[in-house]
Amino acid sequence: MGRAFVYVILGGGVAAGYAALEFTRKGVAPGELCIISEEPVAPYERPALSKGYLLPEAPSRLPSFHTCVGANEERLSPKWYKEHGIELVLGTRVISADVRRKTLLTAAGETITFKFLIIATGARALKLEEFGVTGSDAPNVCYLRNLADANRLVDVMGSRSGGNAVVIGGGYIGMECAASLVINKMNVTMVFPEPHCMARLFSPRIAAYYEEFYKSKGVQFVKGTVLSSFDFDSDGQVRKDLVCCIAIQTYVLD
Template identity: 85%
Template sequence: MGRAFVYVILGGGVAAGYAAHEFVKRGVSHGELCIISEEPVAPYERPALSKGYLLPEDPARLPAFHCCVGSNEERLTPKWYKENGIELVLGTRVKSADVRRKTLLTATGETITYKILIVATGARALKLEEFGVSGSDAESVCYLRDLADANRLVNVMQSSGGGNAVVIGGGYIGMECAASLVIGKINVTMVFPEAHCMARLFTAKIASFYEEFYRSKGVKFVKGTVLTSFDFDSNDKVKPVACFT
């Protein structure tokens, strides 16, 4: 037997949390709304993962950044969803959707039906293999997209005992991760193909100000460059990073 709802939000990110808040404000009835998420926790503010979550002292942890703290609204903890009659189906992946029959099939074989489906699955982190570079699963290679990624990165930072880190990418997340790594007393080199950091947002002059500040903290920049390969030691940890311009 499956479950049936009037509204189903597929995806448990920020959009799902804010949508749920709006549904409640507009008077959704108990039992009408369901959120299905592959993550095991209620929707949260993802930007915290590259900010306070990585800091070595007083790091941010749930429930501190559940939705909707980003707009100074009430914090939507699991208790909030329960009190408002919203069902959270967490740790669940949907493997297929039949939009004609308005049904979703989960990886465990459960069928969930709906009248209105809101698809809010968001984006995902690009993997190295998509650029012809193998090594995504190596022990010391980290991505940052969700809570599990952030936990893995924190564990690597704490177990490194200093050492060196290469940050691939010069956007928001790359810059914020680099700052946290430096605070954690790790030597950082940033590698990105653009002529300066935050190229989609900053002018060269503004970027220069930020880059000089980062250099004053010990960060090195390798610009106009892309990653081509990794070398690994016998423990499956990354050694040199090879790049070309």
């Protein structure tokens, strides 16, 4: 047996949370709306993961950044969804969708039917292997895209205070990760292919200002080049005491 809803939002990210708030404003009835998410938590403001979440003092934790605090709206906790009759199907991956029959099949074998489907799966970070580099599974190689990634990075930073870290990527996430690593007393080197940081937004002059500020905090820059390989130790880790944070700014739809 499966479940049936009028509206199903596939994906539990920022878009899903804001859409849920708008649905309630438009008068959706209890039991009509369902959100399906592979993550085990209700929708949250993803940008917080590269900001307050990584800080060592008074770090930001859920429920403080559930949507929709990004627009100074209500904080949509699991209790809020329950009170509004919105079903949260969390920790669930949808493996197929039949748009003609209006059904979704989950990895657990459940069928969920809908009248209207909103696809809000967002994107995922590109893996190193997609660039011909191995090492994603190393214990001290971290990506930053979701809550689980952020928790892993926090744990790795905590176990290697005073060590060395390489941030791959020079965009927003890379710059914010570098700042957090420095605050966590790590020695940081940033590597990216562009001629300067934040190349999509910053002019060379503005980028130079920020790079000089980061350098004053001990950050080193290796620009105009790409990672080609890692040096692994006998435990399968990237060279001892070296933490690699992957902040590649190109994403593909999940």
